[in-house]
Amino acid sequence: MRLLPLALAVAALGSIPAAAHAQAAPLGDATAGAEVFSRCAGCHEIGAGAENRIGPHLNMLFGRPAAGLDGFPYSRSLRRAGVNGLVWHADTLSAFLENPRAVASGTRMSFPGMPDAQQRADLIAYLRRFSADPANIPEADPTARASDHSVDPAILAIRGDPEYGAYLSAECTTCHQIDGGDEGIPSIVFWPEADFVTALHAYRDGVREHPVMQMIASRLSNEEIAALAAYFANPER
Numbered sequence: 001m002r003l004l005p006l007a008l009a010v011a012a013l014g015s016i017p018a019a020a021h022a023q024a025a026p027l028g029d030a031t032a033g034a035e036v037f038s039r040c041a042g043c044h045e046i047g048a049g050a051e052n053r054i055g056p057h058l059n060m061l062f063g064r065p066a067a068g069l070d071g072f073p074y075s076r077s078l079r080r081a082g083v084n085g086l087v088w089h090a091d092t093l094s095a096f097l098e099n100p101r102a103v104a105s106g107t108r109m110s111f112p113g114m115p116d117a118q119q120r121a122d123l124i125a126y127l128r129r130f131s132a133d134p135a136n137i138p139e140a141d142p143t144a145r146a147s148d149h150s151v152d153p154a155i156l157a158i159r160g161d162p163e164y165g166a167y168l169s170a171e172c173t174t175c176h177q178i179d180g181g182d183e184g185i186p187s188i189v190f191w192p193e194a195d196f197v198t199a200l201h202a203y204r205d206g207v208r209e210h211p212v213m214q215m216i217a218s219r220l221s222n223e224e225i226a227a228l229a230a231y232f233a234n235p236e237r
């Protein structure tokens, strides 16, 4: 197959109307996709605490412009695609994974491409789990309040150790900006500690439905949640 010239490919992808993304490319089976992801894992991390490795981390990928992470040394080609309007959605990811060079001719991602459409759909369903549904994230508008869910007063009474919280916070700040900046992910700094503890328990108990936060919260003990609440309540101390 002849590769599309970069400008053409980007123009084609960029011209997909934004509204079409919502229904585009039916998602596959995320469980099968987790297996397919083993082909990516040598270069990419995803999930809690994921960091840039050979490739950029893949959290919060959906809705992100191509080459959109600060601090990752992207190829000029992928950066240009991003500047030209390439945004990652199911359809654009499918095109990129099918043949990375068709989308960004000079990409540094040395991956030959995945011709099998079912594998791509499964993989994309898996990747989708680590992105928020933008509709569920009001900008800068905390979705949790203490009234969401009542937490045992004994748990709320635990005094958290802010230094331990600072240590644990590295897992959180891959997604949540410490300066409170809000690129579609809610700010979690300067919250009253009780609200913070309540929100995390709500994820842990399944009262708040967000798979990534549920997974993260389920691994935290009551003491760890209290420590994180104490740290994020005043991270500049």
Ligand code: HEC
Pocket (backbone or CB within 6 Å): 037, 039, 040, 041, 042, 043, 044, 054, 055, 056, 061, 065, 066, 067, 068, 069, 073, 074, 075, 076, 077, 078, 079, 088, 093, 097, 104, 106, 107, 108, 109, 110, 111, 114, 123
């Ligand atoms: C050999 C290492 C390697 C493998 C294997 C690999 N990637 Fe990549 N990936 C990279 C690199 C390096 C980049 C940055 C490309 C650039 O700057 O042109 C990248 C970029 C990406 C991007 C663009 C991210 C952004 O922030 O714009 C996505 C999406 C992606 N890879 C998904 C995948 C998936 C899914 C797989 C598995 C099918 C995979 N990659 C396999 C190295 C790899």
Ligand code: HEC
Pocket (backbone or CB within 6 Å): 047, 048, 049, 059, 060, 130, 131, 132, 136, 137, 141, 142, 143, 144, 168, 169, 171, 172, 173, 174, 175, 176, 185, 186, 187, 188, 196, 199, 200, 208, 209, 210, 212, 213, 216, 228
């Ligand atoms: C992979 C990205 C990611 C990581 C890592 C992450 N979060 Fe989140 N967090 C989110 C998203 C997305 C939301 C919004 C979820 C929703 O809509 O319910 C969220 C929501 C929250 C909320 C509720 C915010 C609100 O406005 O209601 C709190 C509190 C929170 N996270 C704390 C943490 C803590 C503490 C950690 C580290 C232990 C952490 N998060 C790690 C992505 C992440």
